Amino acid sequence: MTRKTYEAKNATVSGPYSHAVDAGDYVYFSGQTAKNTPTATDMSGDIQAQTHQCFANLFDVLEASGLTRDDVVKVNVYLTSMKHFAAMNEVYKTQFSEPYPARTCVAVLELPLEAEVEIEMIAKRS
Template identity: 80%
Template structure:
């Protein structure tokens, strides 16, 4: 049976768990700023959307007994690479050096009209 972790204030926009425990690794589903019951329209504000993504993810991390220091891989999806710098400005405040490995790709669209989605993998110490 899968061991899963769910955030209290984040919602799922499909049939998935917020995070699944894989033993040494915990796999976190992508989060957007729209994955909250009180989601505000943040269209065009990539910094605010990125903050909300991390808020959702870090809440799930806390449920799993992990911290940002345990994150080993991050995937970031942007609908517009012109937002790369603004996303990075927020991202750099969420982790300390040495930073986790990361991939950032442009995508045509994201669920619920989001402009950024972030997923992570963390390793238990």
């Protein structure tokens, strides 16, 4: 089997992985941080700006796969502290329309590239 992957011009990788892998009906999107972009700036302490950039990166990959945000069925959010939860949610709720995708949000000790939020998604082809 040949693995079909998608890459976006405006997102970078920070390790040996693809931006997204096509699994037939589902496309699995690797986690993105605000620093996974060629023009990354230091957004330390600004969880809303970081969350916006995570989604910008993810939606670039989503577009490369021929899907839209309406095709997203599951989102996983990783925060370095739950004190960021409310600020992340303020941005999150503007990225999708109701009914929202299923979601998990967990706090982790740390993230790659010293990010404070990382977001990954799963989308389903119609």
